[in-house]
Amino acid sequence: MSVRVGIPRALLYYNFYPFWKTFLTELGAEVIVSPPTNRQILSDGVKYAVDEVCLPVKIFFGHVISLKDKVDYLFIPRIASIEKKFFICAKFWGLPDVIRNSLEDIPPLLTTDINSNRRSLYRSMWQLGRRLRANLFKIHTAYRKARGIQEKFLQSRQQIRSPAEFLALLEGEKVNPLTSILSPKGRGDNKKIYSDINVTIRKSSSYSTSRLGSSNGVNPATNSKIGLIGRPYNIYDDYLNMDIVARLEEMGASVVTPEMLSPTLLYEETKRLSRKNYWTYGKDMLGAARYLARERVDGLIFLISFNCGPDSLLTELAIRKIEDKIPVLLLIFDEERAEAGMMTRIESFMEIVKKRKKQ
Amino acid sequence: MKVSFPHMGNYYPAFKSLMENLGCEVLVPPSTSRKTMKLGAKYAPEFSCLPFKINLGNYIEALDLGADVLFQAGRAGPCRYGFYGEVQKGILEDLGYNFRMQELFPEFGLFSFIKGLKGLNPEATIFQMTKAALITIKKINLIDEMEHLVRKLRAYEVKKGEADKVFARTLEWVDEARTLREIRAARRRILKRFRAIKKDETRSPLKIAIVGELYVVMEPFSNSDIERKLGQMGVEVFRPLCLSQILRHALFFWEYRDITRKGREFIDYELGAHGGHSVGHTVEFSKKDFQGVIHIYPFGCLPEVSARSILDKVREKLNIPLMHLSFDEQTGETGVETRLEAFIEMLERKKNSI
Numbered sequence: 200m201s202v203r204v205g206i207p208r209a210l211l212y213y214n215f216y217p218f219w220k221t222f223l224t225e226l227g228a229e230v231i232v233s234p235p236t237n238r239q240i241l242s243d244g245v246k247y248a249v250d251e252v253c254l255p256v257k258i259f260f261g262h263v264i265s266l267k268d269k270v271d272y273l274f275i276p277r278i279a280s281i282e283k284k285f286f287i288c289a290k291f292w293g294l295p296d297v298i299r300n301s302l303e304d305i306p307p308l309l310t311t312d313i314n315s316n317r318r319s320l321y322r323s324m325w326q327l328g329r330r331l332r333a334n335l336f337k338i339h340t341a342y343r344k345a346r347g348i349q350e351k352f353l354q355s356r357q358q359i360r361s362p363a364e365f366l367a368l369l370e371g372e373k374v375n376p377l378t379s380i381l382s383p384k385g386r387g388d389n390k391k392i393y394s395d396i397n398v399t400i401r402k403s404s405s406y407s408t409s410r411l412g413s414s415n416g417v418n419p420a421t422n423s424k425i426g427l428i429g430r431p432y433n434i435y436d437d438y439l440n441m442d443i444v445a446r447l448e449e450m451g452a453s454v455v456t457p458e459m460l461s462p463t464l465l466y467e468e469t470k471r472l473s474r475k476n477y478w479t480y481g482k483d484m485l486g487a488a489r490y491l492a493r494e495r496v497d498g499l500i501f502l503i504s505f506n507c508g509p510d511s512l513l514t515e516l517a518i519r520k521i522e523d524k525i526p527v528l529l530l531i532f533d534e535e536r537a538e539a540g541m542m543t544r545i546e547s548f549m550e551i552v553k554k555r556k557k558q
Numbered sequence: 559m560k561v562s563f564p565h566m567g568n569y570y571p572a573f574k575s576l577m578e579n580l581g582c583e584v585l586v587p588p589s590t591s592r593k594t595m596k597l598g599a600k601y602a603p604e605f606s607c608l609p610f611k612i613n614l615g616n617y618i619e620a621l622d623l624g625a626d627v628l629f630q631a632g633r634a635g636p637c638r639y640g641f642y643g644e645v646q647k648g649i650l651e652d653l654g655y656n657f658r659m660q661e662l663f664p665e666f667g668l669f670s671f672i673k674g675l676k677g678l679n680p681e682a683t684i685f686q687m688t689k690a691a692l693i694t695i696k697k698i699n700l701i702d703e704m705e706h707l708v709r710k711l712r713a714y715e716v717k718k719g720e721a722d723k724v725f726a727r728t729l730e731w732v733d734e735a736r737t738l739r740e741i742r743a744a745r746r747r748i749l750k751r752f753r754a755i756k757k758d759e760t761r762s763p764l765k766i767a768i769v770g771e772l773y774v775v776m777e778p779f780s781n782s783d784i785e786r787k788l789g790q791m792g793v794e795v796f797r798p799l800c801l802s803q804i805l806r807h808a809l810f811f812w813e814y815r816d817i818t819r820k821g822r823e824f825i826d827y828e829l830g831a832h833g834g835h836s837v838g839h840t841v842e843f844s845k846k847d848f849q850g851v852i853h854i855y856p857f858g859c860l861p862e863v864s865a866r867s868i869l870d871k872v873r874e875k876l877n878i879p880l881m882h883l884s885f886d887e888q889t890g891e892t893g894v895e896t897r898l899e900a901f902i903e904m905l906e907r908k909k910n911s912i
Contacts, residue, residue, distance in 0.1 A: 249867045251858060251884065277827045279636070286636035289830035293864035296825040300871035312827060475644050478636075506605055508638050508860040512645045515603040519648040 202331065204228045204309060205270030207262035208235060210255055211278060211291070213431035216369050218349035219274060222324060225341030226333045231270050233262040236438035240265055245534050247302060254504035254533055255432045256290055258439060263298055263305065272309040273298075276327070279314040285479045286316075288509050356458050362427075362435055362444045365458055369435075423552050425452045426491035428484050428517070429502030430510075433532070434458075440502055441538055443530070443545070447500075450549050455496060457487035464490060472520050481513045488517045498526040498552040500545075505533035526551050560585045561660075561678060562625035564616040567776035568705065569801060571733035572697035577629070579690035580679045587620040590779040594619060599887045601649055607638060608780055608856035608886050609773040614646055621655045632661030632674065636830045637860050695805060696741045700732055700748070702802040707752050709797065712789025713763035716756040722786065724751055761792070764850070764905050767843045768797045769836040771855040771862045774885055775799050781854055781885055782894040791902050796848070798839050799832060817842075823875075824868050833861030837868050844878035849905045851878060857886040879905055 204223050206212060212232075220230050233240070236258055244261030263273060275295045280286050295310040311327040313320060321342060328338035352368065359365050425447055427434055434440065434456050444454050457465065465486030469476055472489050476482055488499060501517070503510040518527055528548045530541060561582040563573050570586055577584045588594070590612060598615030617628055628650075630643040647659045662674040675687050682690075704725060711721040728748040735741045766788060774780050775797060788795050807814040818825065818834030821841040828834045840851050853869055855862035866882055873880040881901050883894065 249863060249870075251863045251866070279827075289636040289833070289860035290864060292636060292827060292861070293825065293829035293833060293868070296827060296829070297864050297867045300824055300868045310826075473644055475632075475641065477640060506858045508607070508858060509641075511603050511606045512610075512638055512641050515606070516641075516645050516648055519652060 202228045202272060203231055203270045204272045204274050205231045205233065205266035205306070206274050207259055207266060208233045209259040209262045209436070210294075210432050211287075213369065213435050215349070217352040217371055218345045220371070221348045222327075222341050222345035223274065223331075225344055226328055226331050226337060228272075228331060231266065233266045236261070236436055238438075241438065241534060249301070251506065252290065253507045254439065255430075255436075255507075256294075257534060258436070259294075260298070260302070263302060267302075267305045270306055273306050274309045276311050276313050276323075279312070280316045280479070281313065281320075282479055283315055284477065285482065286477050287479055288507075290508075353462070357461055359459060360453075361448075362454060362456060365456070366435055423452045423497040423549070423556060424455055425552070426455045426487065426496040426499045427502060428457065428488045428491070428499055430480050430484070430507075431458065433502040433504055439504070440530075440532060441536060441541060443500075443502070443541075446542070446545060447549075450546070452497075452549065452552075455491060457483040460487055460490060473516060476513075478509050478513070481509050484510075484513055485517055489521055492521045492523040492525050496525070497556055498528065498548065500528045500530060500548070503529070503531050505531050526555065559583060559627055560625045561627045561629060562587055562617070562620035562623075563629040564613040565590050565777070566773060567778065567801075568701055568729055569698060569776075571729065572694050572701060572801075573629070574733070575697055575736075576690050576694040577678060579693055580675060580682050580686060582627070582678055585620055585623060585625045587616045587623070587625075590616065590777070595779075595887050601653065603645075605858060606645075607859055609771075609777075610638070610642055610646070611887055612777070612780055613642060614649065617646060617650060618653075621650065621657060626657045627678070628657055628659050629678070630659060630661050632663040639831075693738060693741065695802075696738060697732055697735070698805065699802045700741060700745050701729070702800045703745075704728060704732075704748060704752070705800065709785055709789065709795040711752065711755055711757070712786070713792055713794040714757040714759065714761060716758050718790065720755055721752075721789075724755060728752075763792050763794045764902065764909065765794045765796065765848050766850045766852060766905075767839065767848050768795060768852050768854060769799065769839045770832070770853050771859045772799055772804065772832055774854050774856050774859075776801065780856070781883075782889065782891045784852070784854065784883070784894065784898065787895060787898055788902070791899070793902060796843075799835065821868075821872070824872055829864045829868075830861040833865040836862060836865040837872060840869055840872050840878065840880065841876065844872070844876040849879065849909055850901065851880045852883065852901070853880060854883045854885065857884045859884075879908070 206216065206219060223230050240261030241258060242261070243264045244257035244259065247264065248257040248260040266273060275298055277295050278287050278291045295308050298305070299308060309327065309330060311323045313323045324342050325338055328341065333341070356365060356368055359368060427444070434444070437444070447454055465483050467486070468489045469482045469486035472485050476485060492499060501514050503514060514529060526548060528544060530544065559582060561577045562585040565587060574584050574586055594615035595612055596615070597618045598611035598613070601618070602611045602614050620628070630646070632640060632643055643659050643661050650657065660674065660677045663670050664673050664677070672687065675682060675690070708721045708725045715721050728751055731744045731748060735744045768775060768785065776799070778785065785795050785797070817838040818828055819838065821834065821837035823841065825834060825837050829837070836853055840853070843851055853866065869880060869882070872878070879901070881897065883897070
């Protein structure tokens, strides 16, 4: 029987799942993902995590607990940096150590040190492969294949039209992203996936910049575009953010997220806003906020979770520095889930957006 | 051009001489007070960390007194600290102040501080910069040596509060010293003065270590003056983390890693900033003659919150009494005092029962 490896559906799952899944499956492991966040997961997380960590980490704890009896290994890499001179928030630095020390009787962790300031991703994944006792050739091909899939994912996520499509794309199975969401040019290219695996993120400048202006970027039945700015694990976790996407769409807005924009564009934009930013995901947020404000979305909503360190300063900077004056709403989530309060705020925000649009 | 900087602990003579030796006019901001913290908390983002708020308060007070260049250490690791300068600049500009923000480390890399020093005075020569840096480092080392003495003396002094008085007095001597030779002379005088304090050698006080986030650990105002409180209760305090240690680690970086390695039973990776050190030091102290460890950090500090989850396990496994204290602008002094008293009483009872 193959080894069962569990991936918690939280935090960087929303960025790297295609890569991780391909790599682990290629090495002969069976990948098990925890169920979407629910009440049980949240309350488990709140129970076991230190009370001062941010909400997404608490939810991560919950996912780990929900997986612990079902798997042989838990896949929790230590991710310090995925681009040179940029960092991931310090909470990810110690994540495997924190999990290992705070939870009792969990399966052994499958972890590797991903830190591109120190070593290449290839070496990190190599170590991981050795832990699973795979042979050298297998690790190599698995890495190349996973890298290719991840590239495709990054490329095609710029063509999505709604957060729901993003999740489908992430799963990779429900909707085949390579045929149904790709632009006509990329359609029928399935065989090409593995041939252009050498494309790196840096070369992504050739990707289409954004779908905003084009007709399929906007739901024709609606009249307002709202930019949702936040980390992927805040935007796409429907339980954490209390279905904000669905609620906005119900009110007749179409939602744009940072993942729909090209990485190069985000980098260019964020450089103009802040030269010193050194957080990879902070870069996405600042860049998206500036770009979307300029591109006349009708309003920006910042999604932050309570006690998120980087976001406390990043949103402050974004709100102060964006020159284009558009309505901005700051929503802070915590485990108390004050739904009515949030609804009121969204509703009045949408009223402002609509009124402003009429003028 | 008047240069000002935020306070951190008792290091202002060192910061001051750095800028003076580069040929700038220096304005030392009023020492940190309740008012500083209130000013900072009023304009800072809601859940930014405590050092951010106090820094901002220092800046506002300095700007009101006529400073026009503000100094900040700049670039640092994955935690929020490296981002301070930029956000504070935005906030202060929106408040209508006119100034320039100069960071000591405008970019990554060990030698980027040359750029930072040039920013303070573009005409500074390499000789001037070296001299300024040397004097600053010597002063920092001296201040740390004095603080170390004070922490120890508080537990032994016959007349309560004498060590603190001597410290306040001798800090002025450090401030007055201009050259390396004067610093050396001041050091001799200071050590002599400290030796003159009457000690009661028969006591065997509790020994407690303080670990945690660097700013809160070093700035007595932000941690409700925890060291002095412990000293007054007759506890000998040991604190490994100080500015001279940080400077040392900038040069001998393997020592930084070695401290984290001491905790390798519990952690495999660096937690960022000094989170790994909190764990490493606690493991180290549990094997030495320390009766307890106090872990302090600003509320929501990224690396230290990770360290906290791990430290709970360390306490359980190595059986060392450990207390966490997190500080923000709401922290009440009496609350801290009560918790400290309870902790000390517990340790004393434990010590006597053995």
